[in-house]
Amino acid sequence: MELNGGSVVAMIGKECVAIASDLRLGNQAVGVASNFDKVFPVNDKLYYGLPGLATDVYTLKEHLRFRVNMYRMKEEREITPKTFTHLVSSTLYEKRFGPFFIEPVVAGLPTPTELEPHPKPFISTMDTIGCITTPKDFAVAGTAADKLYGVAEGLWEPDLEPEDLFETISQTLLNAVDRDALSGWGAVVHIITQDKVITRTLRARMD
Amino acid sequence: MSGPGSGGAYSFSLTTFSPSGKLVQIEHALAAVSGGTTSLGIKATNGIVLATEKKSPSLLLDTSALEKVAPICSNIGFVYSGMGPDFRILVAKARKIAQAYWKVYGEYPPTKVLVQEVAGVMQKATQSGGVRPYGISLLIAGWDSHRGQSLWQIDPSGSYWAWKASAIGKNMVNAKTFLEKRYNDELSLEDAIHTALLTLKEGFEGAMTEQTIEIGIVTIPTPDQMVEKSGERLPPTFRKLTENEVKDYLSL
Numbered sequence: 001m002e003l004n005g006g007s008v009v010a011m012i013g014k015e016c017v018a019i020a021s022d023l024r025l026g027n028q029a030v031g032v033a034s035n036f037d038k039v040f041p042v043n044d045k046l047y048y049g050l051p052g053l054a055t056d057v058y059t060l061k062e063h064l065r066f067r068v069n070m071y072r073m074k075e076e077r078e079i080t081p082k083t084f085t086h087l088v089s090s091t092l093y094e095k096r097f098g099p100f101f102i103e104p105v106v107a108g109l110p111t112p113t114e115l116e117p118h119p120k121p122f123i124s125t126m127d128t129i130g131c132i133t134t135p136k137d138f139a140v141a142g143t144a145a146d147k148l149y150g151v152a153e154g155l156w157e158p159d160l161e162p163e164d165l166f167e168t169i170s171q172t173l174l175n176a177v178d179r180d181a182l183s184g185w186g187a188v189v190h191i192i193t194q195d196k197v198i199t200r201t202l203r204a205r206m207d
Numbered sequence: 208m209s210g211p212g213s214g215g216a217y218s219f220s221l222t223t224f225s226p227s228g229k230l231v232q233i234e235h236a237l238a239a240v241s242g243g244t245t246s247l248g249i250k251a252t253n254g255i256v257l258a259t260e261k262k263s264p265s266l267l268l269d270t271s272a273l274e275k276v277a278p279i280c281s282n283i284g285f286v287y288s289g290m291g292p293d294f295r296i297l298v299a300k301a302r303k304i305a306q307a308y309w310k311v312y313g314e315y316p317p318t319k320v321l322v323q324e325v326a327g328v329m330q331k332a333t334q335s336g337g338v339r340p341y342g343i344s345l346l347i348a349g350w351d352s353h354r355g356q357s358l359w360q361i362d363p364s365g366s367y368w369a370w371k372a373s374a375i376g377k378n379m380v381n382a383k384t385f386l387e388k389r390y391n392d393e394l395s396l397e398d399a400i401h402t403a404l405l406t407l408k409e410g411f412e413g414a415m416t417e418q419t420i421e422i423g424i425v426t427i428p429t430p431d432q433m434v435e436k437s438g439e440r441l442p443p444t445f446r447k448l449t450e451n452e453v454k455d456y457l458s459l
Contacts (some may be wrong), residue, residue, distance in 0.1 A: 022278050022323050075320055086313030113352055 005182025007142025288376030318349030330365025378410030
């Protein structure tokens, strides 16, 4: 897990979620790429981040794309954040004794239904073999996870509006990865609200 | 090899089309279904009812041990017409499919998805060597948050389609005519149960009591029933009526 580096953080706000990652890909100490995005969309309301071994990032991303496409065609509906989380979890557990070296983070807004007209924003994270945690505040993973825990715990508060959530998650990510040798080299933040997703690239320390 | 009996050379092999484009074995399977006891399903605005005759050839039979309406998972139930043993096998397979889905997605399959899977199982038995088609038609009732309540039929060929109300088995023609007259889109679950009992009664041989019929219902959960409490399972949306409940409906 310490070969390529990289970190992801997700946070819950008021009727919005945010998910952000750094852009570094390295070979231990040597930085190789500063455009290695680790957060991918399932659809415009559901994103997920895959920090860890870069080859597994690609493999899992393609595998999940396959599974979600099959789901979308068979069920004729979009997958919900909770169901997607379970899908990722069971995919990881299938490799229980030879796992993917990834700790996924999922962030999304469930679509309102008749039974649940105001669903809560959703984030989740899991370990390399699929043990799910559904925190109510923030989820962190990657080589800067410990630092992300610290800053997030200090900066996060409930019911942040999208603009404030953006500031909070950006400062959390930037300051945590600046203390980690293997994360950094750029950052991308996605803020997901009911009407749109705003993606911003942060001006980060490139050292 | 042409064998004796109807169908001639094409009735023997399942995997050979007849010149008219039929698979004769499937036609025969449908005949097995039409010889079975009547079952029906009716979709209502707030649920679905499945009902069947539990006919026993002898007074000595303990019909309480017989299960014709079977729950598959907490939101889906099956009823059949045709060969009982084939039904039990399909119920076991369907339950396994539902659990396998739960293992991946953490929730039970929507009705349509389960129907597609079970129909696939039945279709396999029409395109393999050394097997015969299942001698049953299934009526499947279920509820899911995407489509709401839905009623489906699967035939021995593996074709499936959705119904508002339907009947299968011995008395299906009369029952369907009866349902066509009685059905409207505004039926409530209570009306549907009442209509189901009337429809069953039309072709019923012998006395219709809580011991000679089985009823299963799908109900729609309320928003607060759908809230997940830690350590508790969501309440089931499909259940069989107890003998006492059936007795109460019969006395109405």
